[in-house]
Amino acid sequence: GQNIDQPTEMTATEGAIVQINCTYQTSGFNGLFWYQQHAGEAPTFLSYNVLDGLEEKGRFSSFLSRSKGYSYLLLKELQMKDSASYLCAVDNAGNMLTFGGGTRLMVKP
Amino acid sequence: GAVVSQHPSRVICKSGTSVKIECRSLDFQATTMFWYRQFPKQSLMLMATSNEGSKATYEQGVEKDKFLINHASLTLSTLTVTSAHPEDSSFYICSARDLRDTGPYGYTFGSGTRLTVV
Numbered sequence: 001g002q003n004i005d006q007p008t009e010m011t012a013t014e015g016a017i018v019q020i021n022c023t024y025q026t027s028g029f030n031g032l033f034w035y036q037q038h039a040g041e042a043p044t045f046l047s048y049n050v051l052d053g054l055e056e057k058g059r060f061s062s063f064l065s066r067s068k069g070y071s072y073l074l075l076k077e078l079q080m081k082d083s084a085s086y087l088c089a090v091d092n093a094g095n096m097l098t099f100g101g102g103t104r105l106m107v108k109p
Numbered sequence: 110g111a112v113v114s115q116h117p118s119r120v121i122c123k124s125g126t127s128v129k130i131e132c133r134s135l136d137f138q139a140t141t142m143f144w145y146r147q148f149p150k151q152s153l154m155l156m157a158t159s160n161e162g163s164k165a166t167y168e169q170g171v172e173k174d175k176f177l178i179n180h181a182s183l184t185l186s187t188l189t190v191t192s193a194h195p196e197d198s199s200f201y202i203c204s205a206r207d208l209r210d211t212g213p214y215g216y217t218f219g220s221g222t223r224l225t226v227v
Contacts, residue, residue: 033216042115042202042218043153087152095141095206097216102152 002026004100006088011106012078020073020086020103028093034062034073035087037102043087046073075105083107111137113205115219122193122226130188130222132203137217139205142186144178147200147221159186193226200224 003025012018024032031050035043049055049064049071061074073086088100112135122128132142141160145153157173159165159180167173177189186205190197203219 040200040221040223042221045216085152096143096155096158097204098155099153104150 002090002092002098004088004090004098006086006100006103008101009104009106011108012075014078014080014107014109016078017074017076018078018105020075020088020105022071022073022088022100024069024071024088024090024100026090026092026098029066030091030093032062032064032071033087033089033091033097034060034071035089037085037087039085046086078107080107080109111135111205111207111217113139113203113217113219115203115222117222118220119223120225122224124194124226125192127189127191128193128224130190130201130203130224132186132188132205132219134184134205134207134217137205137207138183139186139207140183141206142178142180143204143206143216144176144186144188145202145204147202153202156188190224193224195226198224198226 006022033048034046036046037043047062054063059076064071085102085104087102089097114133116131144156146156147153155168156171157165157167159178161180161183165178180186202221205217
């Protein structure tokens, strides 16, 4: 079966750094996605990792270790607008995405 | 980039009636469409996968006779919630995939539909 775990909620301070972890066990693997979703809106693509290592894109970075079934999303210089849900999703090579439960991040002043 | 248009964005219907939600891929051919449901403070749960011209494949626990999916063309898929009940109230999101695009941007989401059944 497919199992993707991430923390339910996190709180961080404006200007700080936060790391959101995701662990997965899937029957196949063709890449891991991170999405940002504000309430009532569709998910917005943030990053994609298919090889081990760190992918950096501005204030957002994503890391993948395939051997450990582990990824994290790193958000730097947090802003109030970063308060949202962050979804980890795995393409299990079946040409479909399986989502984790999502992490609700609250950024406080 | 690829765009998926989803309509309506919000709909309120009476219990027992049917509601149709449309998803259109505007600038690419959606060989595969995915329909998700999302309850408050929860993640996206896949309901069904449809390939153009074929019957949809439903996830376990999703009633295919209640959630009718039609993917008659490469640019349009519809989800019809039949005999809607208050427990069907949710946020429904479609996602389209062009299988000829093997890159990470191959999944494109619609803007979602907030369904409220009263």
